[in-house]
Amino acid sequence: MPLYEKFLGRSRDDFASLEDLNRNYKVHIHDDFNYGFDVIDVLAEEKPDGLAMMWVGADGEERRFTFRDMSLLSNKAANFFAAKGVKKGDMVMLVLKRGYQFWYTLLGLHKLGAVAIPATHLLTAKDYVYRCNAASVKMLVVTGDNDVTEHVDEALPKCETVELRAVTKGKEVPGWIDYDAELAGMSDVFPRPEGEGKTWAKDMMLMFFTSGTTGYPKMVWHDYTYPLGHLLTGCFWHRVEENGLHFTISDTGWGKALWGKIYGQWLGESAVFTYDFEKFSAPDILGKMEKYRVTTFCAPPTMYRYMIKEDLAKYDLSALRHCTTAGEALNPEVYSQWKNKTGLKIFEGFGQTETTLCCWTAFPWMQPRLGSMGLPAPGWRLTVVDPEGRECPAGVTGEICVRTDEAGGGKPFGLFSGYFRDDELTKKSWHDDLYHTGDTAYKDELGFLWYVGRIDDVIKSSGYRIGPFEVESALMEHPSVLECAVTGVPDPVRGFVVKATVVLAQGYGGSEALTKELQNHVKHSTAPYKYPRIIEYVEELPKTISGKIRRVEIRENDQKKQ
Template sequence: MIMYEKYIGRHRDEFVTLEDLYKNYSIDCPDDFNFAYDVLDVLAEKKPDKLAMLWVGKDGSEKRITFGDMKRWSNKTANYFKALGIKKGDFVLLVLKRSYLFWYAMLALHKIGAVAVQATHLLTAKDYVYRCQAAGIKMAVITGDGDCTRDFDKAAPECNTVELKAVTGHKAAGEGWLDFEAGIEAAPDHWQRPTGEEATKVTDILITAFSSGTTGYPKMVAHDHSYPLGHIITGVFWHRAEPDGLHFTISDTGWLKSLWGKFYGQWFAESAVFTYDFDSFKGADILEKLAKYRITTFCAPPTMYRFMLKEDVGTYDLSALKHCCTAGEALNPEVYNQWKRATGLRIFEGFGQTETTLSCSTLYPWVQPRPGSMGLPTPGYGLVIVDENGREVDPGVTGEICLKADSMETRTKGIFMGYYRDEMSTQKAWHDGLYHTGDTAYRDELGFLWYVGRNDDIIKSSGYRIGPFEVESALAEHPAVLESAVTGIPDPIRGFVVKATIVLSKGYEPCEELVKELQEHVKKTTAPYKYPRVVEFVAELPKTISGKIRRVAIREKDMN
């Protein structure tokens, strides 16, 4: 029996139709469910020699980690944490890039009942102060790569709750830093599941992660121990991870997306995960890894597909690749079409947030992608499109994407518990039986959803509501455009007009003739009223540390 069958009752291939999946998909969630014990350790007992992770370092070194290894090392890490005084309910910050140590630490914290707080190595001292204060961090485990420990030490005087700090890579990082690897290597490998008050409940906080923070400070999203169960749909039904396969999702462990594609759902499917600890993304490098390691299922943001397509994809042996997915931002139809021509494979899109798991997608084999569409609501999520009064809108009408969630007790597995220590933001986003995503879309006559943009990004011009994504998709079809961001700027007659901020592809130079050419291209590709009346060429677009375009920064610059 594949691990997920215990919790949903049927094998993936036993669902005959999409209607069957919608009607009969449900998750059994025991009151004491804990992924580390009930999935990872069970796999380690049943299949100790089965590959759990193939890890490749940036220097080309390889490490093959079995499920038996994962249990042993997570036990040792749990014992090390416990010896340092980490206990149930403590918050531990993990800044580990793509190191395999992240998985040891995460599983160990799950076993203890401590709360894992993921963060990226790109943080500055100011960012560390905010996160440590917001979460009440007790211990920080920081990568020895780069200047992360130095930046953390700059923040330390204002991080009053931090009692312990450990560094990886056996790096001498200065006063007070513990050698994390030496500590876990010396710890015993036997660990007993706690009982009584120290035992975990499914309603306990499992992890917290910070939202991207495109406007203001990022919010702290809290998920409980039921969260991994929400990713059965992600890994088993969307990624189509297979027991004998090797799944590769491109994500740093500083982001919750790493749990979407490098952890829970894939191991429910008993698939191995591929982890490549690179420093900077290069299309040719990723294509080489797909070919060399015979990756079978793959997921990456649309931007990364776009950069890979700048290479000669046909020169790489991708014959092992069976299934491709994307998430993180809306997928331009042009990227979909180019990838299909280059590889013969469709890209299956998915939509979700830090606050959710996969809530809208194209689920193979029942739902085939429609280029540009987000797909259909995934089973278990009561996804609706509503107006500003919370009423469902008709097909073709743009509204906000909301998820039905009457209360924390009745919410779908995968929806967050709330924003930690921020009841005001929780109530603003989650009220009247709906969680409000802040994203807008419309539904067509067949039920497929089409992304429009964030609520704050919608441009209202001459009575029209224009979503940036549709204009950016049109621009993406022109060879001169590497990437773009579409915003609105004030206009005395139209209220706002559409502006395109564009990064040009190699070989193109800004000029008035190119501006006119791009404007005419958009008029021909989409509704003419959506064309950008203002065009600005830039060397790079402002982005969050997670790589999302900060349209708010462009709007603020234009207003000033």
């Protein structure tokens, strides 16, 4: 019996229909639930030799981790942090790419009660200053790859709360702790804390920074029930198999990694496949799927677009049973070609950093409707409302909201607990028993949702979420820029690419040389993937009477040009 049945009280195969699932899906937990102890340690006892993760390095190195390995290593990690003075509630940022250290380090923080903040290795010094100060980060654990330590050290004089820094892979840097070496010397026994150190289901466990359009990144925090929100993700939507091998393509700096590389997959007792590649290559990924016999797979539409360009007949994908996608809308042609070449459908899902999977096309009960987000997932009462909060009729576009009134079941598992240190923003987004997602859609007569766009203009490019404000702020630092607006332009490969519409300061003229200079400036001022691939120079920006930039008009003009 897979462990997830303990929390649902029944097998997923016992649900006779989607109606049955929606009506009877219910998660049962104790008020001191902790994924580290109540899932990983239980799996370590029940199937100690069961494969938890197959990790493959860019150079071909292989590492196999059993559930017992993860249990013992997470105990070592918890003891390491405790020995360094990290306590329950302290903030620890993890910048570990796809390094295997991420998994047991995250679990160790869960057991200790410290708050984990996953972050991308693409951050610059400026990004670290803001994030460390905003969240009062006490410690960072980072990869020895790339130039992460250099960026952190550059930021450190302005980081008011950072006390400790640890680096993996034996990288020797003055002032940095050798994480792997010190972890090896720690005890692999860590008793469940009691008293003041005890963790509770409603305590803060995890925090993400997510891009917005009207300010710096928001701090989204989740409690200890968050992993159980991914019962739907892993066990039902990904359809992971006991003793199978699930592959979600994501860096651990992004929330998608927690959707597809740990919580729901291990609740379903499937191993996860982690390939620590440097640059995506469709032939390389397909070769790994063939070699390691991947059984379930999830990737953003961008990557499927690259993969269908390959001769899929060259690869033995016979072990593959189920495919999913999220992050952006799936192109019907991609769906059709993948199905024609593999015989497998691609099931879409929708969610945010603030949620887990809340809208889906669910195997085996639903035929994917090309272009649709699907139906609300069990436990998630989604509604589409107008600006006054009234439910929109079928076919009318409105904002997707989550109902959270107690009479209807309250806050669903996986919904965030608020924006850290920003009660005003929390109340603005979540009021009158409605959490406002900021995404717009319309419902059809059957209840399927059809995505329209993001209210706050966040750009989704190759699976990344990019907030225009950060890019605009970087551009405005350049002396040639008087004002600017950043929008997304549809792209057949990346979904959208970042475009900057720029008004130049007096004495400057638009040129290819200036475009290159501005692009490089953004790459050095913020995470490089955010730079504008298109820059258009104009005399003035379209604005409202009150002086606000009308990005919608820019997008409309771009569509007319296509």
